[in-house]
Amino acid sequence: MRKTVLPLATALSLVLAVSAPAAATPPGEVIARLLVKKVKVENVKQHLSALQSIADANGGTRAIGTAGYQASRDYVAGRLRAAGYRVSLQPIDFVQSWKENAPATLELPGAKSWTAGQDFHTFEPSPAGDVTAQVQGVDLTLPPAPTPSSTSGCEASDFAGFVPGRIALIQRGTCAFAQKIRNAGRAGASGIIVFNEGQPGRTDSYPLDIGEWRAKVPMVFTDHAVGAELAAAGNPTVHLKVDSTLVLGKSDNVIAESRAGDPRDVVMVGAHLDSVPAGPGINDNGSGSAAILEVAEELSRFPVRNQVRFAFWAGEEVGLLGSDQYVESLSERQRDRVRLYLNFDMVASPNYAYKLYDGDNSDNVGSPAGPAGSAQIEKQLEAFYDARRLPHNGTDFDGRSDYGAFIAAGIPAGGIFTGAEGIKTAQEAELFGGTAGAAYDPCYHQACDTLANINDTALDVNADAIADSTARFAFDLSGIPERAAQG
Numbered sequence: 001m002r003k004t005v006l007p008l009a010t011a012l013s014l015v016l017a018v019s020a021p022a023a024a025t026p027p028g029e030v031i032a033r034l035l036v037k038k039v040k041v042e043n044v045k046q047h048l049s050a051l052q053s054i055a056d057a058n059g060g061t062r063a064i065g066t067a068g069y070q071a072s073r074d075y076v077a078g079r080l081r082a083a084g085y086r087v088s089l090q091p092i093d094f095v096q097s098w099k100e101n102a103p104a105t106l107e108l109p110g111a112k113s114w115t116a117g118q119d120f121h122t123f124e125p126s127p128a129g130d131v132t133a134q135v136q137g138v139d140l141t142l143p144p145a146p147t148p149s150s151t152s153g154c155e156a157s158d159f160a161g162f163v164p165g166r167i168a169l170i171q172r173g174t175c176a177f178a179q180k181i182r183n184a185g186r187a188g189a190s191g192i193i194v195f196n197e198g199q200p201g202r203t204d205s206y207p208l209d210i211g212e213w214r215a216k217v218p219m220v221f222t223d224h225a226v227g228a229e230l231a232a233a234g235n236p237t238v239h240l241k242v243d244s245t246l247v248l249g250k251s252d253n254v255i256a257e258s259r260a261g262d263p264r265d266v267v268m269v270g271a272h273l274d275s276v277p278a279g280p281g282i283n284d285n286g287s288g289s290a291a292i293l294e295v296a297e298e299l300s301r302f303p304v305r306n307q308v309r310f311a312f313w314a315g316e317e318v319g320l321l322g323s324d325q326y327v328e329s330l331s332e333r334q335r336d337r338v339r340l341y342l343n344f345d346m347v348a349s350p351n352y353a354y355k356l357y358d359g360d361n362s363d364n365v366g367s368p369a370g371p372a373g374s375a376q377i378e379k380q381l382e383a384f385y386d387a388r389r390l391p392h393n394g395t396d397f398d399g400r401s402d403y404g405a406f407i408a409a410g411i412p413a414g415g416i417f418t419g420a421e422g423i424k425t426a427q428e429a430e431l432f433g434g435t436a437g438a439a440y441d442p443c444y445h446q447a448c449d450t451l452a453n454i455n456d457t458a459l460d461v462n463a464d465a466i467a468d469s470t471a472r473f474a475f476d477l478s479g480i481p482e483r484a485a486q487g
Contacts, residue, residue, distance in 0.1 A: 028475030031302050032468045038298040039467040041460035045451075047290035048282055050075055052451050055280030060447060062275040062286075064094050064251050064315045069274050076273060076293060076312050077254050083300040085256035085310070092325045094315045095213060096249030098125035104220055105241035106193075108233075120222040122242050123177075123194065129218030130241040131191045136166040137231045138184070141197075150197040153180035154367065154399065156187075156408070164188025167238055169230055172221075173197040174366055175399030178212040178319040179408075185215025191240040192219040195227025212319040218242035253322045254312040256296060258474075261307035267473045268309045268341045269295070269466070270323065270402055272316030279447040283454055284420065285316070288344035291463040295470055304474040306339070313402050316345075323402035327409050336483040340373055340473060341406040343415035344466055348459035349441040351434040352418035355395035356381045357403065359414050366396035370403075373412030376479040380472060381414060384465045391431040412480060416462050418455075420444045 051072060055061055058068035073089070080087045104122045107113035109132065114120055139158040141150055150173035152158065162168065168189035170180050177194065184192050192215060218240050230236060254273065257263075271288030275281020289312055296310045315321030327335070343357070358365070359374030369375065378394075385392045395417050397403060403413040419440020429436035443449040473480075 026476065027305070028472045031475060032471035035295070035298055035302065035467045035471045036464045038301070039294055039463050041456060041463055043297075044290045044294045044459060044463050045454075045456075047293050048286050048451060048454065051286045051290065052280055052282055055275070060280060061277050062273070062281055063277040064274045064318060064321075065096060065249055066277075069251065069314065072273050073252055073254055073312070073314070076289065079293060080254070080256040080296060080310070083297045084259060085296065085300065086259060087254065087256045089252040090255055090326060090329070091250050091252055092314055092322050093248050094251055094318060094321055095125045095246065097247045098244060100242075100244050102243040104218075104243070105239060106220055106222070106226075107239045108236055109239050114222070114226055119226050120220045122244065123192070123219035123221050125213050125246055126219040126242045126244055127213055127216055127246050128242055128244045129191065131167065131218060132237065132239045133190050134163075134166045134235045135169050135193065135230050135238050136162055136235055137169045138162065140169070140171055140231050142228055142231055150174060151367070153183055156183050159183060159187035162187045162189070165190050166235070167191040167193060167240060169227060170194045171197045171227065176320060176404065178324070179399045179404055181212045181215050181219065182324070185217065189215065189217060191217050193222060193227065193230065193238075193240070194219070195222040196224040213246060251314040253314050253326055255326075256310045258300070258304055258308040261304040261474065263307045264337050265306040265477055266309050266338045267306050267470065267477070268311060268338050268406075269344070269470055270311035270313060270341060271344045272313040272322065272402055274314055274317050275449070276317045276445045278445060279443070279449045282450050283348055283350075283441055284346050284444060284449055287346060287348040287454060287459060291347055291459070291466050292344055294463060295467045298467070299470065299474070302471075306474050306477060308470065308474050309338075316402055320402055320404055324405040327405035335409050335411065338406070338411050339477050339480050339483070340377060341403060341411050341413045342377065342466070342469060342473075343401055343403040343413060344462070345401040345415070345417060346420055346441065347416050347418055347462040347466075348454045348456075349418035349420070350453055350455050351424055351438055351440045351442070352455050352458040353424065353428045353432045353434075353440065354385060354390060354392040354458075354461070355417040355419065356392050357414045357417070358394035358396055359412070363394040363396070365394075366398055370397055370407050370414070371410045371412045373480040374414055377412060377414030377469070380469050380479075381416065381465060384468045388461070390461065393428070393431070410483065416465060418458050418462070
């Protein structure tokens with residue numbers, strides 16, 4: 001049964017009658033205050049319990065391609081439909097299976113070859129391909145210059161001057177592998193070589209599964225020495241061959257739109273719904289999914305001026321697939337109507353810090369500022385924590401979560417993050433409590449990411465912060481620059 005939504009005038013008059021005078025209190029602030037009161041951490045934890053039960057009944061996981069993910073999708077979609085939203089399931093592609101049939105080839109024809117499994121590895125899940133072409137470096141920074149975190153290939157502009165048909169040579173670092181590879185594919189690369197950036201102490205030559213195949217070209221990952229040698233040679237001709245079998249499967253994003261609000265001004269709120277195969281993913285990212293689901297259910301009781309669209313993404317853990325394919329599916333006019341995107345990924349880490357995405361790059365770390373409007377999102381979130389006298393710090397747009405595709409499309413973004421496998425500093429322990437020198441989430445991507453892996457205080461505070469920012473932007477986008485004319 002759908003919840004009753006009061007007419008705008010009636011809802012506001014009832015709230016204002018017991019709060020501040022109408023002339024002094026903007027409608028968005030009124031609704032934000034009321035929504036924060038209605039959003040309860042107990043209800044968020046009920047959603048988390050449901051996701052835990054789903055994982056328990058399906059082999060301990062909610063990963064894409066499993067019955068656990070399908071049940072999670074159906075649970076969320078059912079709750080949203082009952083709350084009165086227009087709900088759709090958007091099909092997306094993902095890698096169902098991949099195998100390497102024979103060792104890959106990487107060589108300078110007639111001059112030198114490198115050893116598969118030692119000097120380089122095939123990038124799982126690379127498509128099959130056999131190409132001989134010149135290599136071209138992409139925004140490389142090589143010793144003697146320090147390379148603590150390369151940005152090579154993170155931006156489409158890094159490929160300015162790239163010659164289509166060449167093999168792209170890209171350094172590891174800063175942003176997700178998927179982002180670098182997608183940019184290379186769009187630039188017309190016939191093959192892709194990613195190499196370690198040369199950080200002191202980094203000797204591994206194989207990344208985590210990136211889940212990215214859509215460049216449709218052969219891809220390998222090499223140690224730093226191979227990449228540096230290719231870069232120093234200028235634009236040498238390289239033979240690159242991958243012999244593999246790639247099978248794609250189908251899954252779904254869950255998209256829910258408010259029935260009220262101007263569809264030309266969309267406030268988008270998202271969290272990824274899938275876990276890794278190793279565990280139930282209750283913090284990563286049941287916490288974000290459960291929090292925005294509770295906000296959506298309570299928000300459905302109130303009017304909004306701008307349409308609110310909630311997204312529960314599939315395939316984040318294997319390459320940001322759901323959000324990336326969603327943004328790619330939008331026409332230019334549809335993109336223009338998405339005025340901002342709020343991302344909530346891991347909002348209840350046990351050894352938490354309140355980290356807000358650095359929309360204006362005031363921290364001057366890693367990636368640049370987000371598109372115009374991102375700074376305003378960060379300031380709105382800061383205002384919530386400041387009002388409660390809670391500390392917070394910035395976190396970089398490092399490309400590891402679902403905001404990436406929105407930023408690449410020029411849509412302002414922001415959100416909250418409480419930390420993953422990174423180590424809490426002594427300064428953060430002074431600000432937030434917890435344990436310095438320990439991971440924010442010691443169960444990150446493990447089977448122990450269960451209900452016992454949730455910090456109730458962080459979950460409660462952050463659910464309120466999500467409610468506050470969603471309600472305010474649902475009424476007032478005056479601080480967010482408009483995009484192209486919407487026709």
